[in-house]
Structures are given as C-alpha cells and as structure tokens.
Amino acid sequence: MTNLSIIKCKACGSFNRNLDYCSNCGELINPALIREENIDKRKKKHLEQLKKEQVEAENSFLNKLRNHRFWLVRAFGNIVHSVWVILLAVGSFLAWLAATISA
Template sequence: MAIKRMIKCPNCGVFNTNKEYCTNCNTLISHQKKREIKVAAVKQKQVDKAIYEKENPNLAQRLKKHPFWLYRIAGWLLYSAIMVVSTIGAGLAWFIAMVAAG
C-alpha cells in the first residue's frame, strides 16, 4: 500500500496528493524534485565554469602558446614569476599558521 502524502501548494493553497506539480496552478511542490533540479543546476554551473576556463586561458597561458618565440619566453617568465610569488605566499601562510598553533 502506497503512502499518501498531502502537500499544500505554497502558491494557491490547494492540497495535492502524491503530485510533483499542483493540480490547480501547476507550481512545483515536490521537495525531492526541487532538490534534484538544484543539484542539476549546480552541476551544470560547474561544467560551464570548466568550459569557460578551458576556452579563455589567462595571459600567461596564452603567451606560453604564442607562435612568436619572444612572446613564448615572456609567457614562461610571467608564469614562473606567478609560481614563485604563490610559493612564497603559501610558505608564509604555513609559517604563520605554525607560529599561531604554537
């Protein structure tokens, strides 16, 4: 025997039995369906972000692949400088955390 769930529509106030959408105003009322839609939206947003980052590389990445050798060298130098600064910042953050931890 199936369990009957009575869900009140937040839009029109009509009670619906075991429905995903309101029978009166066609508003989505299923909490499970709302969660599924939200999860799908989050996954699609992550996919869109990955596609954007793949299609639009930063300046250093573009310069590293440039056909002119001088620009490629400048790209590698810029990339190396970014990596050195990031490494110094990470080391400094680690040191501060260790000092704060005692």
C-alpha cells in the same frame, strides 16, 4: 509523527496528499526533492562557471605570450609564468606557515 502531508501545488494550486509530483499538472511539489534539485542546479552552475573561468585563463594574455610565434616572446612568457607559479607556491607556503604558527 505521521508521514502524511498535504502539499499545495505552486503551479496550479491543487492539493496533493503524500505525492512528490502534482497529480493535476505534474509539477514537483516535494520540498525535499525541490531542495535537492536546487542544489544540483547550483552545483551545475558552479561547474559551468569554473569551466568558463578555465577557458578564459587559457586565453589569457600570458598564455598568448607563451604560444607566441616569436621565441623571445615565448621565452619571456615562460619566465613570467615561472615567476608567477613560484610566487603562488611561496605565497601558499607562507599562508600555511602563518596558520601553523598561530594555531
């Protein structure tokens, strides 16, 4: 098997031999590199989405309660938050337990 490959540029239609970039217009034409670039883009998008969700979580109703200027509301917010954290911990423990028993 040879490494020789002729790739048609999608942007301008000219043929290139063993090149990563189009000799005519400079467009990326190496399929492996294009795939890598797409994976990078997707990763970046995913990270941005995560960041956005984090910001939204910080601005959530519960966090507003926890940062409220009235201490009773803050205390209530903290209690609800604690209950929520405990529920998550118990929930994940039960999920782990179920997975361990059935395995």
